[in-house]
Amino acid sequence: MRRRTERSPNKDGVTVLSEPAWRTACVYAVCTAAGAVLGLLAGPLADWLVTLPWAPMQGPAELAASVPAPWLLAAGTLAGLAVGFVAHFEQLSVRLADDRVVLARKGREHAYARADIASAFRDGKDLVLLGHDGGELFRQECGLDFGRVADAFTRHGYVWADADPHENEFRRWVPGLPGLPEGANAVLRAREAPLKEKGSDAEDVRELRDELARLGVVVRDEKRRQYVRTLPQAGPEPK
Missing domain, CATH: 2.30.29 (PH-domain like)
Structure with a gap:
């Protein structure tokens, strides 16, 4: 409808x-606070890890244990701000x-x-x-x-x-799915692995979506599976 x-x-x-200013401020505040807490915990955690000979990453733990607590707090706070900036940027x-x-x-x-x-x-x-x-x-x-x-x-x-007017036209893609334009199955096969590993927002996954669009194929991702429909092919122009 x-x-x-x-x-x-x-x-x-x-x-x-756009996102309300209060929500953006909350994102920054939460990320910054979480970074600061992690910075405060980094020192004691590193001190504990260096006492365990079998614990992995002994080198980084010793390095973190040698850093003064105020520096760890500052580093954690800056890292939290950076995460907040990335979230805002996206x-x-x-x-x-x-x-x-x-x-x-x-x-x-x-x-x-x-x-x-x-x-x-x-x-x-x-x-x-x-x-x-x-x-x-x-x-x-x-x-x-x-x-x-x-x-x-x-x-x-x-x-x-209120909904996708072409929702009923989508078919779940499997390798070799018939009825697709030439080359589409190869693009979908190339897209399958990065989609499962990185999700549909990954740059290479989006680029391959654009390539499919040029071939006349619309792809929709659900739970990292690909569903496709084809666009009607234009017939020859009347003479």
Whole structure:
């Protein structure tokens, strides 16, 4: 089922969706506190490990035991801040206008003209944009409140689908699956191992997703298994 509303009255208005400042502050605070605690515990833990001849990593333990506690605390705090920065850097933000959508993550922006977007929807934790040929323009894990996302899309006049309109077309991929374009099985086979090891957000896994899209195959990952559907092949142009 799809829903749609009238466009925003302010045609020059832009809606920006990002993690609330309080949540980002909480991420930094939790990561920093956890790093500080680990820094405080590192010294006593290292002192204990060096008393155990059979314990692994004796060298690093002796090195940590020799570092003054304030330095370990500072190192742990900085490490926690770094983890918080990475978590913040990986958050998805959405900028919506009546004529285009801009999605930003990890310092990269992906812009899509309104005319190219057939619909948007939520698929598990992912935000997905579909093109008019049924292909996926964009798929990315989204930590934003999907109620806010849906309202923003519909307020700007985009079609928001309650579910993937092509959900029933997906088949679980197995090696040699028939009916796929030439070369698709080889790409899916190459994608299988890094998907299981690193997850669907790994760079090489995403690059192979893009390669499949060029071949006319849409892939969806569930529990690190691949499900695929093919795009309709355009027929010859009429003479």
